[in-house]
Amino acid sequence: MLLEVKNLSTEFKLKRGTVRAVDDISFTIDKGEILAIVGESGSGKSVTSLSIMGLLQKPGRIAGGQILFNSQDLNKMSQKELQQIRGNQISMIFQEPMTSLNPVWRIKDQIMESVMTHMKLSKKEALARTIEMLDTVGIPSPAERANDYPHQMSGGMRQRVMTAMALSCGPDLLIADEPTTALDVTIQAQILELLYRMREKFGMAVLLITHDLGVVSEAADRVIVMYCGKIVEEANVKSLFAHPMHPYTVGLLQSIPQIDDESDEPLYMIKGMVPNPLRMPQGCPFSDRCDRCLERCTQEMPELQEIDGHKVRCFLYNQDSEGGRAQNE
Ligand SMILES: Nc1ncnc2c1ncn2[C@@H]1O[C@H](COP(=O)(O)OP(=O)(O)OP(=O)(O)O)[C@@H](O)[C@H]1O
Ligand code: SF4
Ligand SMILES: [Mg+2]
Numbered sequence: 001m002l003l004e005v006k007n008l009s010t011e012f013k014l015k016r017g018t019v020r021a022v023d024d025i026s027f028t029i030d031k032g033e034i035l036a037i038v039g040e041s042g043s044g045k046s047v048t049s050l051s052i053m054g055l056l057q058k059p060g061r062i063a064g065g066q067i068l069f070n071s072q073d074l075n076k077m078s079q080k081e082l083q084q085i086r087g088n089q090i091s092m093i094f095q096e097p098m099t100s101l102n103p104v105w106r107i108k109d110q111i112m113e114s115v116m117t118h119m120k121l122s123k124k125e126a127l128a129r130t131i132e133m134l135d136t137v138g139i140p141s142p143a144e145r146a147n148d149y150p151h152q153m154s155g156g157m158r159q160r161v162m163t164a165m166a167l168s169c170g171p172d173l174l175i176a177d178e179p180t181t182a183l184d185v186t187i188q189a190q191i192l193e194l195l196y197r198m199r200e201k202f203g204m205a206v207l208l209i210t211h212d213l214g215v216v217s218e219a220a221d222r223v224i225v226m227y228c229g230k231i232v233e234e235a236n237v238k239s240l241f242a243h244p245m246h247p248y249t250v251g252l253l254q255s256i257p258q259i260d261d262e263s264d265e266p267l268y269m270i271k272g273m274v275p276n277p278l279r280m281p282q283g284c285p286f287s288d289r290c291d292r293c294l295e296r297c298t299q300e301m302p303e304l305q306e307i308d309g310h311k312v313r314c315f316l317y318n319q320d321s322e323g324g325r326a327q328n329e
Pocket of ligand 1: 045
């Protein structure tokens with residue numbers, strides 16, 4: 001197993017109270033596996049990835065749990081030890097490209113520095129590698145564009161540069177936070193194809209964070225659905241799309257536009273809004289939006305339980321509950 005996240009909780013202590021952005025989540029990623037995390041805005045996807053990378057900013061802090069990478073706990077490492085791993089064995093494509101690009105450095109200098117540090121290449125070899133990577137991510141005239149500064153590029157180009165930088169050292173694990181959101185469909189397909197090739201060729205694993213269920217169905221092996229910092233469903237991609245169990249996942253899937261849908265019906269939207277993290281409802285966090293809410297749901301938190309390799313956190317599937325009996329009759 002490459003990565004094992006065990007009971008991870010991450011909090012932000014604010015004046016108005018404490019936000020538990022990631023609440024006791026556990027998951028694993030094997031070598032060469034593509035695991036997607038999906039969920040609405042604010043569900044804790046980016047905070048999960050920043051926690052793994054050791055890049056949380058104050059007032060964020062890991063309140064508990066372990067992050068085992070090749071059996072070593074990243075949470076117990078010094079910043080120096082983490083720096084050795086970041087950009088080398090684990091690298092990240094950030095949701096906002098400017099987070100990882102330095103505005104006052106030329107593109108080539110940024111990628112070259114990373115490959116020279118981590119791959120021990122000479123300057124000449126590093127430049128060749130940089131141009132090769134820019135070409136691989138679909139940047140036209142890469143040798144010339146390598147001299148650009150980040151502000152001379154469009155958002156989509158910057159996203160590709162960041163992808164080139166993240167992949168340049170051949171990481172074992174790539175954390176990609178919305179890697180294709182700023183890109184048009186053709187480039188999006190090229191980037192996904194590139195991630196696939198890196199997986200086939202080098203056994204690279206990917207933690208793919210995205211809003212886009214179309215991307216998930218095309219690229220991922222396994223999917224985690226997050227809601228309010230918790231995992232509410234986890235399954236392999238076929239099983240999740242064929243048999244979504246959690247009412248939230250069912251709603252997400254119903255809200256995807258279908259190309260062959262000729263009806264004039266408006267697209268389905270999950271009613272209501274994600275609760276304020278400082279005022280979470282008692283019981284199931286989805287209870288105030290759920291069409292199938294039971295009495296028990298507003299009082300108790302359902303546990304994540306496994307049914308035939310598919311995990312779900314919902315009382316409808318509890319054998320001992322009213323809803324569970326109804327499901328199983
Ligand atoms: N710097 C911060 N200060 C306070 N709270 C924060 C901070 N960053 C994140 N949070 C809290 O953590 C929660 C999860 O945020 P996160 O950025 O992980 O969401 P996300 O799932 O990545 O959303 P999006 O799809 O919009 O990127 C947010 O609801 C917010 O309350
Ligand atoms: S536990 Fe209850 S409220 Fe929560 S998703 Fe299941 S049925 Fe809906
Ligand atoms: Mg995010």
